[in-house]
Amino acid sequence: MTDELRRLLRETARAHQPDRARMLARVERGTARPGAAPRPRDHGRARALTWPKLVLATLATAGTLTVSALTVVAVVHTPDPPRSPTAAAPSDAGRTAPPAVGSRTEDGPLWADGSVDPHSNAYWAQSNVTLKAGESLTALVVELRIALTEGVKDTGSWRTRPAADFDLSTREEGGFLVYRWTLKPGRTVPAGEHVFAGQYDHAVGGRDAKDDTYRIDAGAGAGAAEGGAAVWGGFA
Template sequence: MRTPHDELRAGLREAAEAYEPDRARILARVERGMAAGPEEKHTRRRATRPPLLAWARVAGATAAVSGILAMGGYALASAVKSDETPADPTVSVSPLPTPSPDATSRAPIQPAPDPSGGNAQDEEPSSTPTPTPTPTPKASNTASAPAAKGTEDGPLWSDGSVDPHSNDFWAQSNVTIKSSEQLTSLTVELRIALTGGVTSAGAWRSAPEGDFELTVAERDDFLVYTWVLKEGHTVQPGEWVFAGQYDHTRGGRDAKDDTYAVTAEAAGQQLAVKGDFAGQDDNDESDEGDS
């Protein structure tokens, strides 16, 4: 593609090539100069000097204008060329952001074009309610145990009592069980009513410690101790004690609201027992009877 600068140069070149000097006029002037005397030559030289200076000025101005035109043409050609230069045919497209999975872990669905000409994105997509997953029930070794009816069930016997070593500031409640058969599962729960400033002070059991998992928590206005036999472990026939220790405000504490519950399995049979603890009135009556 020819730029304006190239066209200007081509025009000047064509004008220079088309120029033809007037030889007859040049020879006539030379002959007149040779025939004239010294004074006439000096006078003619002086007379012709101004036209030469004027011609030099005209030539200089023409050159300056030509230079300005050439520079302007070059600048214009450069601008036109930069405007007409095609961009890089390789188009860089930024990748779409990776959408975060929603609650149903489904990929987002692109809206379909609206046949009526509207914008489908303006319409709220219908959402299908996600069903709330049902939590998997935790396996329990007492899930199918029958409701306890008393302190004795088949080979399993139980009793609840406040340890005689308890004092005015501290107490210990004992759950004693006896079994004539081996137990393949066992859960003992001791519930101490949160009365008289009760706070947990520890727990122990006469069975091997490594065979049980112990949790202590406050629930429904009770301090609850729970011992659960670990899977794969057994409890041999015999008598076993599970004790919960707690602090309380000064003075004797009434244990009439405290309870316990035991579930177990022996020879494939589900067993359950429960009981409570003697209150102060019962203890007082027992002491008077003994006296």
């Protein structure tokens, strides 16, 4: 292939609008001998191009189409720019996870369990502390701590024992809504199963109780409840 033909092919490939007739004419001019008189055209000769010229014309047309196709692909399928690191999801690095709640659900005559009442709904919940006493208790403190997640607000409390037997306090403390029932002096809690419950509103949707806790201190004789058995746990 001569330098002139290479030049002609490169020029043809750069053309944006392929014109097959024009390219055939240019190829013929490039292959003609210097000084030779041009031969008359006829339809039969146009249909019967020699194979070298036909190949060159085909290559020229294909080259032009390829360049045009690559140009379109480059415009339409330009890759998206790389994401900025600041656009990534926030990392958990530096966030402090809530401390794990170690559980002790049985001690001496006491057994306890924490659970979210099945009648809770998307707006309101009740957390139950169930206590089983193996003997009569003369001192008892039950504390329920509800994490102040979005929308948490006290709406009341109850217990299966008589209200007159306990002093009840409800307050917010250290990021928790705290319910505390303290058995009054001279009162007793008989052996058996007893329930203490806190009720509260919360933000619409399911509420995660993984940070809620309870603790029970009890005694079967004279003196403070702290000197007897103790159980505690969570609601996860």
